[in-house]
Amino acid sequence: MDQVKIFTPASVANVSCGFDVLGFCLDSIGDVMKVSRTKNKGVTIGIINGQELPKDPLKNVASVAASALLKAHPTIGGFQIDIEKRIKPGSGIGSSAASAAGAVFAINELLGKPYSRNELVQYAIAGESLASGAAHADNLAPVLLGGFTLVRSNKTLDIIKLPSPKDLVATIIHPKIELKTIHSRAILKNEIPLKKAVEQWGNLGAFISALYTNDYELLSRSMKDKVIEPTRAILIPKYKEIKQAAIDTGALGSGISGSGPSIYALSKGEFAAKEVGQAMKTYYDEIGLDYEVHYSNINNEGVRVL
């Protein structure tokens, strides 16, 4: 096989109580990548459609991740990556993770799958570090493994795939302002109150229990963020109102997607998710702020060959 075309999905990280550790994979939005073997060594970026992204292989997230993999697994010749970029960078739904994970997944396919999906995280993270200024796997993990994932340790990349209750549907609203992860990370405080931390890990533990037991009510009660949201909410126009509207309309919970500015909600069933989306967008309609709304099932497979 000399060429492979893949779908590499968007994802939601942080997920209320799970800052830096919890994420889930989306299905209805993602990039398409075509990766081809070349005679020349190294990784080059070919066509990029949809967004303005660097073509310099040292500055593009996909090629940086691909090069990290090839450093560990040298091979004859090189690779060209063509990208149809549908996920907007800086939107908060794992744009860079999709590129990094997609690149290493595609090359692993062309190499005859020397690595498991879990093992690919260690290479994809090189690309993610370039984009966000810190090595976090909470978007990469759901893209590569699918479903809900927990990063037990960002140091050792100990990653656990969690079960996904089948009726969960995500609503994502993306207000069209750009927010770089590196900036929304900078405003976080280095120290947090122990009391808040205890509430947060109580909620995270309950959220994970709820995934195993399909307990939608417990899931809903545990979708709280006492630590990060209060600081970051100010960066997102109408955040509080939109979150409240989602919950009032029947969402199980709502929060900042990744480091924002997208806001996500989880609902039980597609009908509920769509009602939630209708309620959320009225706030941006009112103030005339451009936005996009996505509805998606939880993608239990992750990145895949097309």
Next chain:
Amino acid sequence: MDQVKIFTPASVANVSCGFDVLGFCLDSIGDVMKVSRTKNKGVTIGIINGQELPKDPLKNVASVAASALLKAHPTIGGFQIDIEKRIKPGSGIGSSAASAAGAVFAINELLGKPYSRNELVQYAIAGESLASGAAHADNLAPVLLGGFTLVRSNKTLDIIKLPSPKDLVATIIHPKIELKTIHSRAILKNEIPLKKAVEQWGNLGAFISALYTNDYELLSRSMKDKVIEPTRAILIPKYKEIKQAAIDTGALGSGISGSGPSIYALSKGEFAAKEVGQAMKTYYDEIGLDYEVHYSNINNEGVRVL
């Protein structure tokens, strides 16, 4: 029924990564209580064997908890509580929780079970607050529900029973120094680094996932405490050496039981748990510090009628 005799077990709270939220119930050690209906109103403390405890109903944990229940559920006459206290107060294995939970459980039995075990937590907590100076349910929850429990919220007492992998055996070593919860709580810092908090909730999430999947290796990797242990370890003689000895001898993990001074370890199987206990106690033998060692299966039932 005018009288009931119960076994109310010891428990381990905090459990490494689960400060203030996680606990499990022991089987081989606990108090025996006899609660009898009396003609006079109110709750009195009758015989106390085994330990010096206050007989003043306003100062005894069992009667304070019992009175909280009776305030919500008035009845004719009153109750006398006789206690055979086998769990030493201040040992770190839920002495006060056993008293408080036992009292409300026994009276609930005599009243014809108007409350579920989960509902009893709200009354038992009155006794626990008296003992520890703060309303925490992380010992009460395992005593009342059995097995492993998670307190999602100490405010609303939202408590989840978690599964217990069947081969887990606990080793507890109790060095005979007394450490009041109220004192070991006082030395904790009010603020903790966000980075450590993230590691902690990554570990707690993984620990809970491991309970659902019987993944002993993941359980072992997640039994870490980056937040509380570094501060409290200095209160317990030879803590670091004993914990390391437990792990080197094959324990899945080891940590401070509750707020100490007891140290717990979890192992796979009874043979391993006993070897771990042998290794742990050598350090107290060396320095001539008196101690007790307990071995126990996880008690999946909790407090029970004898």
